Amino acid sequence: MERGAPVRSLGPPGDGTLRDLSRPGRSAWSFPALDVDAVEPPADHRRSRSPGLPEVAERDLVRHLTRLSQMNYGVDTGIYPLGSCSMKYNPKLAETAASLQGFAGLHPLQPDGTAQGALELLWRLERALCEITGMARATLQPPAGACGELTGLLIMRAHHEATGGSPRTKILIPDSAHGTNPASARLGGYRAVAIPSTDRGLVDVEALAELVDEDVAGLMLTNPNTLGLFEEDIARITDVVHGVGGLVYYDGANLNAIMGRTRPGDMGFDIVHINTHKTFATPHGGGGPGAGPVGVVEHLVPYLPVPRIERDEDGGFRLSTDEPASIGRMHGFHGNFAVLVRAYAYVFFHGADGLREVSELAVLNANYLAAAIREDFPLAFPDAKPMHEFVSTAAPLERETGVRAMDVAKRLIDLGYHPPTVYFPLVVDEAMMVEPTETESKESLDGFSEALRTAAAEARSDPKLLHDAPVTTPVRRLDEARAARQLRLTWRDDPGDG
């Protein structure tokens, strides 16, 4: 069994912020001597006061950031089973690929003829993503999943305006959906309408059939859904929406469950986004960058953003902006290219056989872990086998001991583990959403499930241990209400007296 990897307190408070380290006259920078005449900006454009940036030596900077990194937990530290985030191990080969000078040194506006390798890479990646999802064409421009959602919704708008003269008004979204779905719907100019789940955790198809009408522009759905369950009636769901002329959007958050087994296009979806930082293991970077390519079926291709990558008859590649029906530009340039290089490396390293196995082992790991903890943390929807993630509930434990899901999460931290997502999805009481991913070994899952069982046993014998947790970390539970009430958002803001 693999033990946890705790992030421990580093002892007495550290060195404060970079500003506290600053000493007038210290510096890290160096530039070559200026080899032309120096010029100053015109007087009325000059800065009147030097910016308050820190003055530190390079050694100070490195030790400071190294210390900060020691107060952080990443996938390279240990299992990171955040549900819906697919925190899988990121192969290092992708870093080597992205750092190649031929990619890193490329200006986004240099002529196509000097960027053939980059364009070919994007073209091949687009084809591969279309094959994996069953779409006709894709844009690689959206820099994250939420931006992909908005891209899809703007494509829906353009489609309805072109075919029906009106963009329509409503987007249907399951009540278990991620918050970006309704937020994107509003930014797309739509009203979000919730569709209820059944007591089996699936879309209520009868309720859906009641809700659809000619004002529905489309439905947004993941499959497997946010509860980790496969929507078995998906063909009927997409039929119902298509029946009123609506489109169906696939949120790719959960694509890691189905690669090589089934495809959104085959289920009847019209628009698909993919999170490369989830499914294709591009590192999450502490919160980003990601990439959110969007694929569409044939009849929606005219609306895809520009520029697009086209291959000419002579085999050359070019960026094309001459697409009159396009929704336009979703990103300043071509999207998060260096992230897409990593995604390409992942997809073609794994290949058709490897990607299928990724999904198989992701599902196996989730089922194995769900079974190992179910006595203490039963599945919220026990009737169906989960796919690549599952939602358990701490509600029985809470009733028995008063210990809540958040307390369990904080105790896991003391035991050396990153907790799962808690209190999401909102439709499950005391939810714990767990996604181990395929890159965790059996030993790692055994260690994590034992930690959860330990926490549950402690909740019964010594609940204070959980209420007080974590106690071993660089800081303990933080006063979030105070943070929001008494804003200190920069080192200039006065701490005040609370």
Added chain:
Amino acid sequence: MRFAPHTDDDIREMLAAVRASSIDDLFAQIPDPLRLDRPLDLPRGVSEQEILADLGSLARQNVVGEDLVCFAGAGAYDHYVPSVVWAIAGRSELYTSYTPYQPELSQGVLQALFEYQSMVCELTELDVSNASLYDGATALVESVNMARAGGRSRVLVASGVDPRNVDTLRTYGRGSGYEPEPLGDDDGTIDVASDVAAVVVQHPNVYGVLEDVRSFSDAAHRAGALLIQVFDPTSLGILAPPGELRADIAVAEGQPFGNRMNFGGPYLGMLASRREHVRKMPGRIVGATVDVEGRDGYVLTLQAREQHIRREKATSNICTNQTLMALAATVHLAWLGPDGLAELGRQCASKASYAFRRLTEIPGVEPAFPGRPFFKEFTVLLPRPADQVRDAMVERGFLAGVPAPWAGEGALIVAVTERRTRDEIDRLTSALTEVLA
């Protein structure tokens, strides 16, 4: 060859533990007609050596570096990235973590973002910053959404704003219900009506020219509108910051701090504003607080603005952002400090000035904006279509600039960073002289 850590024995034991006889059992919920009954039409998996050979061959088909000395800018710049940036930002405890939902395990990322926000405010002389957006163009979109949240609708864009920025605004505006309108400032007049939410000005502008931002701010404020400034963060060691220019919201492409050009991404959307707008700000914001023992610590704060709490009423849909780029910018800015940032600005401005003088000495090459001051970029009018000249210069090993066809057939925007040398500028001048001869 299997990348995941499972042995065949593991798989057998795990299947037994979940009472499944095979992997197929785990996929039984997928109805038959939906199952993919063939392998994906992709090559089989390969070794690390093979995939890196494939990528190496693609990378070699791109012309970069010494083979194509970069004088292109227009939103992406060939600045020097010091070694320390990725030695530190690449530390995997930071690099392989995600959004700091569990602050006790994430103090490293949270404190670094707090320091990033602090340095953005020091740079801009504004009060608050968020923890990053996707890039400069989408940061502009978010700033316009902030301004429009006040109830007014119209958005006016000054003539010097990069058309890529305007195109991006136009795309997002379709969903939000506005169309960016030209401010009509080409003739020096600035008229702002009382139903305008925001005036957008870019300084230095897309042609490199310095704008009189204060006159835009004053005109916007007289009409009760907000002034959004698109700024160049590398200029702020020497040029007056948005706060001094009376901007309400400032956004920037932060790529030059820590990021290579990477064919356009991932970059860094910077956004800062005056304090009164903080509750309309998009994206993650880190705040300082204390723990149960009174120790200082950091959390994501004002989350009631955000999509995971507020859903369709959120100020933005952003979830995954560009934290890693903000970390890289934090290291780069601390490496520079105030003096290094000023030296960076001075080197760019001086070398651009030298290049401007040399290029406009070439017969037929005229300044597009004679007499107007500029920072690290300037625009010249060539006697032939700029894209043809640019392509001919590629043959001579130079990326001479970015054509600006909307400003004239011969318009070429030339950028000069601190990486360019006098010798390179002289050789650029000779090559352009030959091409135009």
